Amino acid sequence: MAKSAKASMPPFGMGDKLGYMFGDFGNDFTFILSSSFMLKFYTDVMAIDAAVVGLLMMAARFIDAVTDVTMGQIVDRSKPTKDGKFKPWIKRMCGPVAIASFLIYQSAFANMAYGFKVFWMVITYILWGSIFYTSINIPYGSMASAVSPDPKHRAELSTWRTIGGTLAGLVIGVGTPMFAYVTVNGNTVLSGSRMTIIAGVFSVLAIVCYLICFKLVRERVEVPANNTKLNVGNMLKSLVTNRSLLGIIAAAIALLLAMLTMQGMAGYVFPNYYGNAAAQSMSSLTGSLAALLICAPLAVKLSTKFGKKELSVASCLASAVIFLICLIVHPQNPFVYVAFFTLAYVGLGFFNTVIWAMITDVIDDAEVRNGVREDGTIYSVYSFARKLGQALSAGLTGALLTMIGYSTATAFDPEVTERIFKLSCIAPIIGFGLVAVFLLLIYPLNKKRVEENVAELARRRK
Numbered sequence: 001m002a003k004s005a006k007a008s009m010p011p012f013g014m015g016d017k018l019g020y021m022f023g024d025f026g027n028d029f030t031f032i033l034s035s036s037f038m039l040k041f042y043t044d045v046m047a048i049d050a051a052v053v054g055l056l057m058m059a060a061r062f063i064d065a066v067t068d069v070t071m072g073q074i075v076d077r078s079k080p081t082k083d084g085k086f087k088p089w090i091k092r093m094c095g096p097v098a099i100a101s102f103l104i105y106q107s108a109f110a111n112m113a114y115g116f117k118v119f120w121m122v123i124t125y126i127l128w129g130s131i132f133y134t135s136i137n138i139p140y141g142s143m144a145s146a147v148s149p150d151p152k153h154r155a156e157l158s159t160w161r162t163i164g165g166t167l168a169g170l171v172i173g174v175g176t177p178m179f180a181y182v183t184v185n186g187n188t189v190l191s192g193s194r195m196t197i198i199a200g201v202f203s204v205l206a207i208v209c210y211l212i213c214f215k216l217v218r219e220r221v222e223v224p225a226n227n228t229k230l231n232v233g234n235m236l237k238s239l240v241t242n243r244s245l246l247g248i249i250a251a252a253i254a255l256l257l258a259m260l261t262m263q264g265m266a267g268y269v270f271p272n273y274y275g276n277a278a279a280q281s282m283s284s285l286t287g288s289l290a291a292l293l294i295c296a297p298l299a300v301k302l303s304t305k306f307g308k309k310e311l312s313v314a315s316c317l318a319s320a321v322i323f324l325i326c327l328i329v330h331p332q333n334p335f336v337y338v339a340f341f342t343l344a345y346v347g348l349g350f351f352n353t354v355i356w357a358m359i360t361d362v363i364d365d366a367e368v369r370n371g372v373r374e375d376g377t378i379y380s381v382y383s384f385a386r387k388l389g390q391a392l393s394a395g396l397t398g399a400l401l402t403m404i405g406y407s408t409a410t411a412f413d414p415e416v417t418e419r420i421f422k423l424s425c426i427a428p429i430i431g432f433g434l435v436a437v438f439l440l441l442i443y444p445l446n447k448k449r450v451e452e453n454v455a456e457l458a459r460r461r462k
Helices: 003-007 014-045 050-077 087-104 114-142 151-180 192-216 232-240 243-274 277-306 308-329 334-370 375-403 414-441 447-460
Strands: 181-184 187-190
Touching: 014 050, 014 087, 014 114, 014 151, 014 187, 014 192, 014 243, 014 375, 050 114, 050 375, 087 114, 087 192, 114 375, 151 181, 151 192, 151 243, 151 277, 151 334, 243 277, 243 308, 243 334, 243 375, 243 414, 277 308, 277 334, 308 334, 308 414, 308 447, 334 375, 334 414, 334 447, 375 414
Parallel strands: none
Antiparallel strands: 181 187
């Protein structure tokens, strides 16, 4: 990009924040749908064993280990265009990722042979998650550092990204149970044909959101192409010795274990244990509203005052304690469970709101230490870790459901549903506890060190 064009560019403002929000809105129209309903769809509609679905989600992450880092290298080595270095990928790939997501939920194949259904699930899931989602999410996430060099602006982008994801979660979590479930012989079950329609609508909305992001966001920091010769050994050595990256990766995996297990188990604990799909919609509504009304307004202020690491540790420990109390109290009323769910979501929300700004802190820290800026590569490794967390959550949830005897035949057996309730509490307790432990013991970027890195990079760029 020419410097004259950059000089005439409008300053960082609300357009960038809204545009970045719509980017994650688009991402999560397919990501949250997958994490919340794909397991349920393939177990209950397509009649595939939960363990098989979970195994696919974990196995696909081995592919992601290659595709994510490859995409990160492609982004780092690409040359800036008139639209920037990262934005063009959003426009290029929004259609393919939306179409691939829609193809996953084809209920018309429910009566096909078991082998065909597994084949269809594998192909469409890998196309969506390992190829197309990777090719749009990594440039989108890497773009934050090019929008503004100001740490406060980046924290605001992180907050607005979380708002976008929360709004998508609100639409999917509240709207989907209202329309996707039907009553059959007195039981609340998932409708396959309705899920296909819902997936199609969400895919169209995802494309719209991506295009709004492309239109509104501006890249102001020119990130030149990395033309150094690729040395895989040196790159891997740099990554595995990057303590801040390893710490945020470990915390991210634990976060997703907690968050996605909460979302995934909601599809079983509410309709199967409580027999109340409306409560599932209520939990998504109250959790999303809590994140929007409590976490989003306070996250930047609290993280600026206490530090992003410090805020995240305290909030995740609080969420673990809340689910422990829920396990002990064992509420019989579904809306009391919703209250516990919402309180825990507030703790999750603070970490989830600032985590994207923490990634830019990690990128800054690596540049201070190594003298090379690798936004795409570092973000791609982190993106892979998030997918790994997603897969571990789905794989663990699927395996545990199989271990407790869940199937379409035992879906409403009292012993099985009691075990479902316990799983819905125990998994988040472990996940939130691990987030706090990993941040405390591994992640080194406390408030003081982040401020030192920002000052050092400002000095170097004068």
